[in-house]
Amino acid sequence: MINRLAIIGVGLIGGSLSLALKKAGKVTEVVGFARNEETRQQAMSLGLIDCAAMSIEDAVTGADVVVLAVPMGAMAKTLAEIAPHVTDKMVITDAGSTKAQVVEAAVTTLGDRICQFVPGHPIAGTEKSGPSAAFPELYQNHKVILTPLAETDAVALKTIQTMWLDVGADVSEMTVQHHDLVLAATSHLPHLLAFNLVGLLAQNDDVDDVLRFAAGGFRDFSRIASSDPVMWRDICLSNDAAILGLLKQYQQQLTEIEQAIQEQDGDYLMDLFQRAKQARDIRFKEPELSHIKAK
Ligand code: NAP
Numbered sequence: 001m002i003n004r005l006a007i008i009g010v011g012l013i014g015g016s017l018s019l020a021l022k023k024a025g026k027v028t029e030v031v032g033f034a035r036n037e038e039t040r041q042q043a044m045s046l047g048l049i050d051c052a053a054m055s056i057e058d059a060v061t062g063a064d065v066v067v068l069a070v071p072m073g074a075m076a077k078t079l080a081e082i083a084p085h086v087t088d089k090m091v092i093t094d095a096g097s098t099k100a101q102v103v104e105a106a107v108t109t110l111g112d113r114i115c116q117f118v119p120g121h122p123i124a125g126t127e128k129s130g131p132s133a134a135f136p137e138l139y140q141n142h143k144v145i146l147t148p149l150a151e152t153d154a155v156a157l158k159t160i161q162t163m164w165l166d167v168g169a170d171v172s173e174m175t176v177q178h179h180d181l182v183l184a185a186t187s188h189l190p191h192l193l194a195f196n197l198v199g200l201l202a203q204n205d206d207v208d209d210v211l212r213f214a215a216g217g218f219r220d221f222s223r224i225a226s227s228d229p230v231m232w233r234d235i236c237l238s239n240d241a242a243i244l245g246l247l248k249q250y251q252q253q254l255t256e257i258e259q260a261i262q263e264q265d266g267d268y269l270m271d272l273f274q275r276a277k278q279a280r281d282i283r284f285k286e287p288e289l290s291h292i293k294a295k
Contacts, residue, residue, distance in 0.1 A: 002027040002163065006063035008056060008078055010034050010043035012125060013095045014069030015134025018048050020167035023136045033059035042131040056081040060090070065159060068094040068102075072234035076105035083109045086116060091156040093118045093163075097183065097231075098239040099147045099176040115153040118160040120146045121179065122169065123187075127226040140168035147176045184242035189250065191224050191232055192243070198225040 005021065007014040010032040021027040032049030033056055034040050040052035053059035060066050060082055070078050075096055082092065092110070096102045099119050106117045124142035126133060144164040148157050164171045174182070201210055214222075236243060260268035 002065050002159075004028065004063045004065075005030045006053075006059045006066045007032045007049065008059060008066065008068050008082070009070035009074075010039060010048055010131055010134075011069065012129050012133040012138075013122065014067060015043060015046070015048040015131050016136065016138035017067060017069070017095070017122075017163075017167065019134055019136035020139055021163070022047075024166050026163070026166040031059050031063065039131060046131055046134070048131055048134055057085050060085045064089060064091065065163065066090060066092045068092070068096070071231050072096050072098060072101065072238045073230075075102045076109070079105050079109045083111075083113070086110065086113050091116055091118065091159045093120050093160045095120060095122055096238075097121060097187070097235045099179045101238040103147070103149065103176050114149065115151045116156050118146060118148060118152055118156050119176065120144060120160060120164070121183070122164070124169075127224060127228075129228040129231065137168075139164065142169055144169040144171045145179055146171060146173050147179050148173060149176075180239050180242045184239055184246050188235055188239055188243050189246050191227060192236065192247075194222055194225040195232065198222050 002021065005018065005027050007018055007030060010018070011034075014032070018027070018030045018032070022030065029051070030049045031051045031053050032040065032043050033053045034043065043049045044052050056078065066082060068075060068078055068082075075094060079092075079102075086092065092106075094102050094106075096119075099121065103119050106119070107114055110117055122139055122142065122144045124138050124144075126138075146157065146160060146164075161171050201207055204210060211218075256268070257272070259265070
């Protein structure tokens, strides 16, 4: 049971966590912070938080768990603002989509208190953002990856594992580096490709005509291009090394595809399409797909 939970960033991710913990009866009081009065008021009126703090200091004072759910680009600054107010039993975690950058910032800003920080990432979300996007079922049967450090205190880790289990998530652990590589491949690159394709088509004069004929496949593929641009700019810049490595491989493969089409090399295309279809069919059974929301 969490007595006082501080959520810094009361949007989709922070707001949904708060709603889910409240629904499960696993938190007594939630205090939230966002920069804008409008966001704080919305979070209050939607019942995401019990109390809106006017500063980060006010939000974290007296909290036993602090959750950072701000965009990646704001993590380091937020950690620096929290650092002077961390007390002995306080546990701090984050929900950021990439881990190396936030861990580096936590090591720098928290110093000896780094043992109280548990890096985390819920693999759940929608293309919507802000307080009004939050809903309590978001984490049900979705994975949460924790990337504890050598210094992470066992009790702090247990507190955060329990928090995510309480909202119905399936919690696993991996190293920071492995997390950032896996997510670059399964989330960051697909988002980049979707933004790129839709952005490319949108430049055409006949964009309305082209999209008028878009079928289900295009809708499925392009849905994630409706995600928040600020969030995705920050993710791409913070996981730069892993994304650049994958982009290089992707570009090489695109060149091979281009060549195969120029040379009418159907065998190359068949081999690629069959391997891709088989890999996907084995891992994703269709009935489950309707429950998957890309993060
Ligand atoms: P969101 O809905 O846009 O919410 C972000 C919240 O942070 C808002 O309350 C915003 O309110 C506040 N905020 C923004 N900049 C801030 C700053 N500089 N200082 C303090 N508060 C700030 O975003 P989200 O989708 O919940 O994402 C939050 C985090 O979760 C991100 O790090 C993201 O990478 C990660 N994540 C997202 C998803 C997803 O699918 N959306 C999934 C997994 C993880 P104000 O603008 O009023 O400050």
